[in-house]
Amino acid sequence: MLAGDFCCQSSHDVNMEKAPQHDWYLHEWFATQGLKQNDLVKQLGYPKNTANRLWHGLQPYRRDHIDEIAALLNIAPHELLMPPEEAMRIRRMQSVLSEVAAPLNDPAPEATTGTPAKRKVG
Template identity: 40%
Template sequence: MASAPANDWFLKQWVETLRTSQAELERRTGWDKRKASHLMNGKQPYKRDTVNEAAMALSIDPFELLMHPDDAFALRRLRENAIRIAADSRNPFHREAEAKTPRPDIAVNE
């Protein structure tokens, strides 16, 4: 019998990172204590519905449960920065304003 991957999903780490508890997760999902404990400790396999329920209860995207919270937060920051850069590059006035604004470290001769 093949053993399950060590880091199949990161439910326990998300619960810890979001400073919630197993009891709160049970309340939000409607899971009984046994199911929550087995899912948190990797003793019970999960299905798509389980991932969706946990993600909704934790207010995160379902795919984020499949990655460590640190990686998910880094991905969020990367996405936010990419959106900000794309928005700046679409604004034609942004570059003109930068070109007209003198840099404070450069003296302007009048």
């Protein structure tokens, strides 16, 4: 190493842990149902400090937070990890797909009765 190698070093480590970045959509989901941060305290019994830290992204969420908050919102836990609009699009798509697939899941009339189904002519 040369003496000049250390002159430009910084005490800042680029690999240093950053403030937590949360990938959940707590505010957006609460807004869809008219809920506020205080509902974490009132309805789920969270301590005020925990509710505040979760709300402002200062505390990482845990699986039990996701499960409890999703139950409060009456949504699937994984939906908290996506914007409400995307979750609604997926729900609509699943509904359409289940309607399309329903006839495929129903047994043919002849399979259940043992006689061929009568077909309308005309």
